Amino acid sequence: MYAAVIIPAVLVGVCAVGFSAVGISEARENGVASGIGLVAFFTFVSAFFCTILGLVITIVANVATDHQDDYAAYGLEAIKDGNTITGDFVLGTGILTSNATYTFYDNSNGAIHLEKVEASDIALYEDSAKPYVVEYIGCHLKPNWLAPCLTDDPRFVEIHVPPGSVKNQINLDLNGN
Numbered sequence: 001m002y003a004a005v006i007i008p009a010v011l012v013g014v015c016a017v018g019f020s021a022v023g024i025s026e027a028r029e030n031g032v033a034s035g036i037g038l039v040a041f042f043t044f045v046s047a048f049f050c051t052i053l054g055l056v057i058t059i060v061a062n063v064a065t066d067h068q069d070d071y072a073a074y075g076l077e078a079i080k081d082g083n084t085i086t087g088d089f090v091l092g093t094g095i096l097t098s099n100a101t102y103t104f105y106d107n108s109n110g111a112i113h114l115e116k117v118e119a120s121d122i123a124l125y126e127d128s129a130k131p132y133v134v135e136y137i138g139c140h141l142k143p144n145w146l147a148p149c150l151t152d153d154p155r156f157v158e159i160h161v162p163p164g165s166v167k168n169q170i171n172l173d174l175n176g177n
Contacts, residue, residue, distance in 0.1 A: 061141055071137065073132050074106040077112055099120075100119035115156065121157075122159055124158075126163045126165055136157045
């Protein structure tokens with residue numbers, strides 16, 4: 001992972017040294033007073049353009065190269081679905097929003113952790129005798145020395161529960177009865 005950050009940084013550094021060298025040679029030709037301003041200008045310009053170059057290299061590497069996603073599975077101790085209500089109010093007016101959520105305890109690294117995720121961000125499967133949750137823990141590019149992965153944020157992506165755990169129910173109540 002650290003090598004992936006080093007390659008673009010080295011390219012940025014080489015680019016900055018090159019632009020600064022141009023500024024120093026201009027300083028020698030035009031005198032010290034104007035040269036200091038030129039060195040500062042070329043250093044600023046090189047830092048800007050070389051940072052853009054590093055970002056472009058990272059983005060192109062993420063789009064153009066293969067990557068491997070890494071996942072971890074943890075035992076599921078308890079789970080409950082529900083809703084989270086949030087709101088913003090100013091001077092008597094505002095808005096309330098409700099989001100469907102899953103709240104669960106997972107067993108990872110020998111400890112039990114309470115987690116809460118939005119239901120729209122996770123897939124639920126009824127396919128396992130022993131319930132578990134799958135977490136996306138990051139990715140790395142192939143080759144991994146080229147650039148860092150842009151989607152490295154850990155997040156829960158799947159919940160697996162025993163068949164029959166989800167109650168199937170359809171209730172169309174158009175008359176309000």
